[in-house]
Amino acid sequence: MELKMSAAEVENFLEEVYPQMAGRFAVEELSAMQARVRLKVTDADLRPGGTVSGPSMFTLADCAFYIAVLGMIGKQAMTVTTNCSIDFMRKPIPGDLIAEVVLHKLGRVLAVGDVLMRSEGVEAPVARASVTYSIPPVR
Amino acid sequence: MELKMSAAEVENFLEEVYPQMAGRFAVEELSAMQARVRLKVTDADLRPGGTVSGPSMFTLADCAFYIAVLGMIGKQAMTVTTNCSIDFMRKPIPGDLIAEVVLHKLGRVLAVGDVLMRSEGVEAPVARASVTYSIPPVR
Amino acid sequence: MELKMSAAEVENFLEEVYPQMAGRFAVEELSAMQARVRLKVTDADLRPGGTVSGPSMFTLADCAFYIAVLGMIGKQAMTVTTNCSIDFMRKPIPGDLIAEVVLHKLGRVLAVGDVLMRSEGVEAPVARASVTYSIPPVR
Amino acid sequence: MELKMSAAEVENFLEEVYPQMAGRFAVEELSAMQARVRLKVTDADLRPGGTVSGPSMFTLADCAFYIAVLGMIGKQAMTVTTNCSIDFMRKPIPGDLIAEVVLHKLGRVLAVGDVLMRSEGVEAPVARASVTYSIPPVR
Numbered sequence: 253m254e255l256k257m258s259a260a261e262v263e264n265f266l267e268e269v270y271p272q273m274a275g276r277f278a279v280e281e282l283s284a285m286q287a288r289v290r291l292k293v294t295d296a297d298l299r300p301g302g303t304v305s306g307p308s309m310f311t312l313a314d315c316a317f318y319i320a321v322l323g324m325i326g327k328q329a330m331t332v333t334t335n336c337s338i339d340f341m342r343k344p345i346p347g348d349l350i351a352e353v354v355l356h357k358l359g360r361v362l363a364v365g366d367v368l369m370r371s372e373g374v375e376a377p378v379a380r381a382s383v384t385y386s387i388p389p390v391r
Numbered sequence: 392m393e394l395k396m397s398a399a400e401v402e403n404f405l406e407e408v409y410p411q412m413a414g415r416f417a418v419e420e421l422s423a424m425q426a427r428v429r430l431k432v433t434d435a436d437l438r439p440g441g442t443v444s445g446p447s448m449f450t451l452a453d454c455a456f457y458i459a460v461l462g463m464i465g466k467q468a469m470t471v472t473t474n475c476s477i478d479f480m481r482k483p484i485p486g487d488l489i490a491e492v493v494l495h496k497l498g499r500v501l502a503v504g505d506v507l508m509r510s511e512g513v514e515a516p517v518a519r520a521s522v523t524y525s526i527p528p529v530r
Numbered sequence: 531m532e533l534k535m536s537a538a539e540v541e542n543f544l545e546e547v548y549p550q551m552a553g554r555f556a557v558e559e560l561s562a563m564q565a566r567v568r569l570k571v572t573d574a575d576l577r578p579g580g581t582v583s584g585p586s587m588f589t590l591a592d593c594a595f596y597i598a599v600l601g602m603i604g605k606q607a608m609t610v611t612t613n614c615s616i617d618f619m620r621k622p623i624p625g626d627l628i629a630e631v632v633l634h635k636l637g638r639v640l641a642v643g644d645v646l647m648r649s650e651g652v653e654a655p656v657a658r659a660s661v662t663y664s665i666p667p668v669r
Numbered sequence: 670m671e672l673k674m675s676a677a678e679v680e681n682f683l684e685e686v687y688p689q690m691a692g693r694f695a696v697e698e699l700s701a702m703q704a705r706v707r708l709k710v711t712d713a714d715l716r717p718g719g720t721v722s723g724p725s726m727f728t729l730a731d732c733a734f735y736i737a738v739l740g741m742i743g744k745q746a747m748t749v750t751t752n753c754s755i756d757f758m759r760k761p762i763p764g765d766l767i768a769e770v771v772l773h774k775l776g777r778v779l780a781v782g783d784v785l786m787r788s789e790g791v792e793a794p795v796a797r798a799s800v801t802y803s804i805p806p807v808r
Contacts, residue, residue: 340471340472356793356797495617495654500778521660
């Protein structure tokens with residue numbers, strides 16, 4: 253399977269269809285069935301003590317997964333998250349989070365994969381998520 | 392098992408420890424092992440088309456669960472979400488979301504329960520989540 | 531929405547398509563979007579100490595969900611479990627388990643619902659599961 | 670972190686505490702925070718058409734995870750599965766299944782990790798699972 257969009261094309265497409273997300277994410281690497289995505293953490297993502305909030309980690313998992321899928325299926329705004337199961341394992345340190353996505357299945361109807369999230373520069377992951385997307389039929 | 396905090400006490404406690412959340416949630420009902428919580432949806436929660444965003448639904452599930460646990464264990468800022476598995480089932484309509492929480496287990500170490508979310512006034516739920524919290528030992 | 535099969539019809543259909551399951555389950559109640567199913571626990575389901583094994587609880591969750599779906603869509607052997615997220619909360623006591631299923635969504639492509647499992651006669655549940663089924667298109 | 674038990678020691682321990690499992694699993698590789706485990710598929714694991722059943726895949730995920738944990742914490746029969754979220758992605762072909770386990774966290778109280786399952790010799794995985802174990806305090 254081959255990529256249908258480059259990292260830069262995916263970033264541009266995201267800013268076009270989700271302008272409210274503009275600048276929050278950087279696509280650091282995009283390859284067949286894989287992606288590495290950075291959440292540029294700002295004060296709005298932080299909880300008291302400087303840790304990144306749960307909803308921000310959820311948003312990263314969901315968005316990083318979407319980026320990996322977009323790379324494979326091309327411009328399609330309309331995929332829909334149907335399930336996300338997320339385990340919070342350690343407190344993030346203040347600073348950006350890096351998500352590694354692996355797609356395990358990219359079917360006609362469903363995409364399934366895993367997302368591992370780390371504080372930049374720290375080996376032990378802060379959270380893991382498995383995500384399922386429903387891919388609407390192209391008409 | 393009896394409640395240790397009333398709905399009003401939980402709301403006040405939340406605003407004290409999470410001032411950034413102030414005004415986002417209303418505790419509509421709190422009873423033994425159950426809660427009903429309203430997300431007061433604002434423009435920041437909406438996606439194009441007027442639907443409530445996935446991260447806002449995740450935040451509601453997590454916060455409503457926390458409210459149900461607080462009612463049972465009393466003022467303890469330090470419970471930690473360890474897992475949330477959320478299924479997105481239907482597009483919310485524009486407007487507030489109502490979450491119904493049922494705690495199935497409130498152990499010494501873990502709390503486990505379900506959250507069902509609906510657009511106000513609509514019977515068919517928009518999302519369901521199961522949540523696990525870790526309750527740190529009291530010293 | 532109305533039932534397409536009665537409890538007895540579902541039981542007969544199951545024994546026909548899954549003869550290896552014959553006699554393991556009883557459909558105690560079947561109504562629109564709901565089912566109550568008994569796992570007739572035998573020695574093969576037990577672990578040392580008399581507790582019902584995790585795989586037996588998983589099998590109950592999966593099968594009870596299938597029964598609730600069958601009641602609504604009629605004879606269709608080919609639905610496929612795509613996700614099951616199960617929380618084990620308490621040790622079952624020796625004896626039958628009762629599963630209560632609620633379907634939250636029965637779409638054209640996906641069915642989603644919750645299963646709560648109890649040891650017979652005990653109020654506190656032993657496990658909860660959320661299940662997603664993919665419903666293949668009818669040709 | 671170092672291993673506390675070798676692959677052979679774990680296999681012997683399993684047969685001792687779970688005699689009903691004897692011969693079902695082979696520990697093919699065990700290293701720090703990782704394991705590769707084979708389910709020796711027999712007729713009892715198969716569904717019509719020769720595919721491996723869902724409960725057998727669940728059992729493999731749970732048991733392979735337990736093996737990886739045992740390698741790290743040493744002989745402790747009493748860990749308890751608290752959550753398993755499993756995605757079924759493709760039909761297994763008849764034959765053994767191979768599970769690859771990665772532990773992401775091995776805390777004082779909880780262990781969390783992922784399990785990827787494949788039909789032997791086939792690259793595309795048949796299922797993925799995330800598992801959480803509760804580790805009782807040693808007295």
